[in-house]
Amino acid sequence: MSTDNLPARPAQAPLLPAEFDDALRARLAALDTASDEHAQDQRPDNTVRSYAADWKTWTAFCGQLQIPTTAATRGTLRAFVDYLWNREKRAYSTIDRKLAGVTVTLRTQYGVVISPEDTKAARELLKDYRKKAEEAEEPARGRGKAPAMRLDTLRLIVDKCDGDIFGIRDRAMLLLGFSIAARRAELAGLRLRNIRDDDNGLLVDVRVSKTEPRTVPVPFGTNPATCPVRAWKEWVEAAQIAAPDRHAFRRIHHTGAVQPQGLTPQRAGDLITAAGLRAGVEALFTGHSVRSGFATEARRKGKDRKAIAAITGHKEGSKVLDGYMQIVDQWDEQDNALIGLGL
Known part of the structure; x- marks a missing residue:
């Protein structure tokens, strides 16, 4: 076999790890520490x-x-x-x-x-x-899957939000959260700079995510009462949010004064739960319910799985996304072999 195309051997072989001196070991250890701290900051x-x-x-x-x-x-x-x-x-x-x-x-x-x-x-x-x-048919442990906040229920909850600063914030958070299929941590992690105006609506950069970051184009809604773009703009104006690096959704003092601090993921989920309870909905919604609700409703309307996954951030073939679809697909003629048999 010809060796003409092989790279030339180095004049001096590289050092093996056992041959590193103390100074080099110290530099490598410092690099390890710095990289660990950087990775921790991104989490x-x-x-x-x-x-x-x-x-x-x-x-x-x-x-x-x-x-x-x-x-x-x-x-x-x-x-x-x-x-x-x-x-x-x-x-x-x-x-x-x-x-x-x-x-x-x-x-x-x-x-x-x-x-x-x-x-x-x-x-x-x-x-x-x-x-x-x-x-052994033991009761299932844990809370189980979050109930999906379907569109008709979302409309009801939004309609029951008050017209004060608390209601304006909750309405914007619910509608935008549904539109970007947000987890509670993703809602809490949004900064003002992550939500950009566009001629067709909003471009929402979901940077804080347990999966890959994603950008979701949110169009104007056909119904002004449930339009996520209008709800967001109303909240920004009412809260007088201007600093781009500040949280998009903020804490509010009981006096109605909007605070500079953002919501924690737990608080964002609690607000979604409370909004459902105020509206008299029987299901106990969680911070994950708007995410599940979007995926369910999009599938019910016949949207392509890839288009849904582009908004939710799921990978192709995701079993979690399939779980959302099951609510709809179990009654679909193509996915239920009993339908059309003539029983």
Whole structure:
């Protein structure tokens, strides 16, 4: 075989890691620290809080076993799953997330890399526990899926919002949240600079997201009472928001004075829940309900899955997005083999 096209060998072979001197090691360690801090700064606040809560649970567990928190092995991870499932009675999704939180914290804060086979073994045990619980017909754990805020209900809730500054904010948050299929953290994370005027409506840059950032074009609504663009402009004018780096949705003092501080994700979700309760809706909506509601209504209107995913930020073939569609598709002639059989 000819070697004419191969790159020339370097005159001096590169140093191997074992040959690094102390000065180089120090520079590399500083780079590691800086990169970790930068990555931490990019992580959404709610993710940081979740990881902190996961680590607190892990620390309490390790304290009971009298083992160091860095002792994450196949056995300790399985014991952690058993502890959370059988003693703490946690939901499946909560335990799965806590495993991820502990793994990330150990890697980023302590340099402990857990074997993928060990985490897989822990998750397999978790799946076995869930399967046995289903076979025993035990009640499902956790809150379950957020109820979808369908369009007719959204109209009712928006109509029941007061005409004061509180109602103006809640109406804008509900309608814009529905239009961009927002998670509560995405609503809370919006800054004024993320929402830009366009001749056709608004361009909303969703930067704070658990998935990839996305830009959602929000057109003017055909009904002025539920138009997200008009609702947003009314809120901006009423709240006198001007600083581009300030939060789009703010806290409001009980006197009606708009505060410079933004809403937390928890507060944004609570406001959506409260708006539904004020309107007398039986379903208990959460911060995720506007997101689920958009996907459900868009599918019901026959919108293409790719067009829906472009707004929700889901990847192609997402099982989560399919779960939203199920509400509609189960009664679709193409997706329900019973329809048209002649029964």
